Amino acid sequence: MNVRCPSCQTVFRVDPTKVPDAGVRARCTVCEGVFGVYPEPSEAPVRAPTAAPEPARSTPEPKPAATIPGPPPAPAATPVAPWPAAAARPVIKSPPPVAPPVARPSVSPGMPAGRGAGIAPRAGGPKALGGPAAAPRAAPGAAFNPFLSHDPRQKARRLARALVSDLVVYHPEKRERGLKEGTLKELFDEEIKKSWDEYEEQVGKEMAESTTFFNDALNEILGDGSSVF
Amino acid sequence: MSMINYASREINCKLVYYGPGLGGKTTNLEHVFSKIAPTAKGKMISLATETERTLFFDFLPVDLGTIRGFKTRFHLYTVPGQVYYNASRKLILKGVDGVAFVADSQVERMEANIESMQNLYTNLAEYGYDLTKIPFVIQFNKRDLPNAAPIADLQAAINPGWPVEDVTRQRLMPDPLHEGEFLVEQADGQWIEHAPYFESVATSGDGVFDTLKALSKLVIKTLG
Numbered sequence: 001m002n003v004r005c006p007s008c009q010t011v012f013r014v015d016p017t018k019v020p021d022a023g024v025r026a027r028c029t030v031c032e033g034v035f036g037v038y039p040e041p042s043e044a045p046v047r048a049p050t051a052a053p054e055p056a057r058s059t060p061e062p063k064p065a066a067t068i069p070g071p072p073p074a075p076a077a078t079p080v081a082p083w084p085a086a087a088a089r090p091v092i093k094s095p096p097p098v099a100p101p102v103a104r105p106s107v108s109p110g111m112p113a114g115r116g117a118g119i120a121p122r123a124g125g126p127k128a129l130g131g132p133a134a135a136p137r138a139a140p141g142a143a144f145n146p147f148l149s150h151d152p153r154q155k156a157r158r159l160a161r162a163l164v165s166d167l168v169v170y171h172p173e174k175r176e177r178g179l180k181e182g183t184l185k186e187l188f189d190e191e192i193k194k195s196w197d198e199y200e201e202q203v204g205k206e207m208a209e210s211t212t213f214f215n216d217a218l219n220e221i222l223g224d225g226s227s228v229f
Numbered sequence: 230m231s232m233i234n235y236a237s238r239e240i241n242c243k244l245v246y247y248g249p250g251l252g253g254k255t256t257n258l259e260h261v262f263s264k265i266a267p268t269a270k271g272k273m274i275s276l277a278t279e280t281e282r283t284l285f286f287d288f289l290p291v292d293l294g295t296i297r298g299f300k301t302r303f304h305l306y307t308v309p310g311q312v313y314y315n316a317s318r319k320l321i322l323k324g325v326d327g328v329a330f331v332a333d334s335q336v337e338r339m340e341a342n343i344e345s346m347q348n349l350y351t352n353l354a355e356y357g358y359d360l361t362k363i364p365f366v367i368q369f370n371k372r373d374l375p376n377a378a379p380i381a382d383l384q385a386a387i388n389p390g391w392p393v394e395d396v397t398r399q400r401l402m403p404d405p406l407h408e409g410e411f412l413v414e415q416a417d418g419q420w421i422e423h424a425p426y427f428e429s430v431a432t433s434g435d436g437v438f439d440t441l442k443a444l445s446k447l448v449i450k451t452l453g
């Protein structure tokens with residue numbers, strides 16, 4: 001039988017005789033998502049988060065390990081544990097609820113487009129742990145929760161200021177000396193370079209170079225309002 | 230995600246202390262370490278720079294007794310707070326069961342708090358986790374300092390809340406720790422849930438265990 005990972009849609013071939021009636025949990029080797037595999041015809045049903053895992057977690061019986069799905073073709077799904085519990089596998093992950101069947105949003109570093117994503121379909125109980133987030137849409141909370149919205153310029157400006165603010169709190173004496181002797185630029189040369197690299201990596205080269213956020217933050221926060229940078 | 234070892238009947242949960250640099254994450258762990266009985270804790274491991282700033286993480290295992298015959302052990306981690314150590318921070322978040330955000334109450338660190346919170350949302354989202362759905366508490370640290378911002382300002386900036394989609398939970402829920410405040414409330418026709426918050430002075434230990442207890446309770450709840 002074929003089983004589709006609900007989060008990344010990768011299809012795996014699983015020996016149906018290895019799937020117990022109660023189902024089995026498998027970990028997708030592509031996206032690491034954990035999902036339930038059930039006997040046909042309800043092939044790889046998508047379970048609501050926390051729907052099934054809960055009882056399994058609350059009554060962990062050390063049942064003998066049921067057989068686990070045979071080695072599927074690459075990319076292979078690594079079986080995690082038979083559905084209620086497994087004794088043979090010493091360490092298994094607790095069942096994270098399976099997320100709705102949407103592709104995992106690709107979120108580039110520093111571009112938190114998928115941030116509010118998981119909010120969209122809340123299929124199961126509260127406090128669902130893990131599971132790939134839903135597709136990034138306009139997050140309903142974005143209006144009042146700035147962490148769920150996304151404004152690249154605002155993010156760049158804040159990141160620059162936070163990076164420079166770190167320099168101040170981590171090196172108070174050096175800054176004092178630099179301000180007094182007018183050697184801020186030389187003293188902080190290495191730290192500023194490191195911070196800039198991180199800044200550029202997170203906001204992107206174009207944003208970093210086309211705006212003065214980083215320099216403004218250096219002058220205002222590190223330089224105490226002077227324009228040394 | 231919590232690791233359940235059926236052979237040795239152990240549940241291991243991972244709690245991560247997150248927040249801006251020099252906010253008091255390591256101090257939280259040090260206080261926990263100093264107060265827990267030697268039999269209930271493991272060795273605290275700190276990877277720090279020569280100036281004692283967390284370079285990679287601190288790690289402290291704490292035993293919290295037994296649940297249905299399973300020994301429960303919490304692994305407490307901190308992350309490096311400095312913005313440019315993001316790679317380490319993100320790595321440490323992998324497999325997290327609960328997050329305590331340690332905010333620095335000082336007015337000067339407001340932007341660092343916000344940036345760190347944003348970074349937390351982003352890093353979790355990149356793992357496919359959703360901060361609004363995992364056990365999460367906020368600690369406003371350094372309340373003893375004269376330049377500490379008012380709680381209302383910190384709440385508005387760092388804990389704005391997220392929408393409550395579940396209709397059964399769309400009702401006023403008072404904050405048991407702060408009279409007259411609500412964890413779930415309505416604003417502009419929208420039901421909003423805030424993370425529970427705690428005030429602390431980690432250097433003296435005030436509020437440290439309140440935070441840890443609240444977070445570990447939330448995590449245990451998710452275990453069913």
